[in-house]
Amino acid sequence: QTAGLPNVTILATGGTIAGTGATSTTTVGYTAATVGVQALIAAVPEITKVANVTGEQVFQIASENMGNEQWLILAKRVNALLAQPNVDGIVITHGTDTLEETAYFLDLVVKSRKPVVVVGSMRPSTALSADGPINLYNAVNLAGSPAAVGKGVLVAMNDQIHAARDVTKANTTTADTFRTAELGMIGYIQGGKPFFYRDVTRKHTVDTEFDISKLDALPQVDVAYAYANVGDVAVKALVAAGAKGLVHAGVGNGSLPAKTKPALVAARSQGVVIVRSARVGQGIVARNGEANDDQLDFVVSDTLSPQKARILLMLALTKTNSTKEIQRMFYTY
Numbered sequence: 097q098t099a100g101l102p103n104v105t106i107l108a109t110g111g112t113i114a115g116t117g118a119t120s121t122t123t124v125g126y127t128a129a130t131v132g133v134q135a136l137i138a139a140v141p142e143i144t145k146v147a148n149v150t151g152e153q154v155f156q157i158a159s160e161n162m163g164n165e166q167w168l169i170l171a172k173r174v175n176a177l178l179a180q181p182n183v184d185g186i187v188i189t190h191g192t193d194t195l196e197e198t199a200y201f202l203d204l205v206v207k208s209r210k211p212v213v214v215v216g217s218m219r220p221s222t223a224l225s226a227d228g229p230i231n232l233y234n235a236v237n238l239a240g241s242p243a244a245v246g247k248g249v250l251v252a253m254n255d256q257i258h259a260a261r262d263v264t265k266a267n268t269t270t271a272d273t274f275r276t277a278e279l280g281m282i283g284y285i286q287g288g289k290p291f292f293y294r295d296v297t298r299k300h301t302v303d304t305e306f307d308i309s310k311l312d313a314l315p316q317v318d319v320a321y322a323y324a325n326v327g328d329v330a331v332k333a334l335v336a337a338g339a340k341g342l343v344h345a346g347v348g349n350g351s352l353p354a355k356t357k358p359a360l361v362a363a364r365s366q367g368v369v370i371v372r373s374a375r376v377g378q379g380i381v382a383r384n385g386e387a388n389d390d391q392l393d394f395v396v397s398d399t400l401s402p403q404k405a406r407i408l409l410m411l412a413l414t415k416t417n418s419t420k421e422i423q424r425m426f427y428t429y
């Protein structure tokens with residue numbers, strides 16, 4: 097422990113940042129989640145000069161296998177650590193496929209203003225120009241920075257800082273895949289130092305109404321994806337499988353295809369909460385725009401992507417079944 101340096105805990109969950117390939121040119125077809133947290137830290141000795149770093153292996157998985165169960169375990173560990181006076185910030189290493197979802201979940205349930213930074217990489221640790229080490233170095237600097245306090249959960253990738261709510265993985269394989277397209281990233285990390293240019297306006301962390309401390313499970317919420325020629329098979333199957341909430345990833349401004357709508361109306365009449373989202377990726381789904389939400393008793397997702405609307409709807413359903421209240425939450429978080 098070096099006096100004067102921030103104390104940062106790295107919670108490792110797997111992903112490509114902990115991945116290894118057969119050769120230095122193996123950038124696809126490698127194995128994710130093989131390198132342990134101590135080896136990750138040892139590979140970037142520079143971080144021990146900027147923080148007192150402690151590592152914990154929480155999971156060792158590819159992030160396509162991340163789920164509600166893991167989120168509850170992770171969030172409880174983050175909250176426990178941040179409640180300790182000797183922890184100044186947390187870095188979570190994570191696969192990139194669902195990184196934005198974990199970040200947004202934590203953004204809604206972490207009860208601390210201390211920095212929480214989620215980081216991954218696109219190239220495995222064995223690859224030429226692996227991006228994991230620089231991303232980890234940047235993330236540790238960010239998590240130890242007073243400038244990151246109170247900003248909500250942050251995603252640090254590719255020298256950029258993104259807010260959890262709005263960032264998305266936007267390219268299958270390139271290193272610049274994390275983008276906050278229209279709303280914009282909130283800062284850069286240059287020379288290990290964060291520079292912020294914007295703030296998030298939506299409530300997060302200590303200002304949300306969600307408390308997962310006593311929860312062992314979350315309500316079942318699924319996503320039904322729309323496309324030309326879609327019918328009602330997916331909606332009916334998801335409801336039959338026990339969904340308490342459904343996010344409809346509609347076309348355009350969240351439009352409801354005529355062959356899908358009756359199944360959604362039937363689901364609502366059985367108590368399933370329906371959130372109209374859009375597969376477009378940008379923009380506000382207008383309430384009472386492409387559907388009469390007041391009459392149908394549906395909720396709109398505002399600008400949340402379907403996968404993030406699913407997270408907010410799960411948490412909303414832990415508090416209420418009122419669509420009016422849930423709509424308020426979608427305009428608040």
Ligand SMILES: NC(=O)CC[C@H](N)C(=O)O
Nearest residue numbers: 111112158159191192193
């Ligand atoms: N770049 C990555 O991290 C992708 C690896 C893996 N599919 C994961 O999300 O964990």
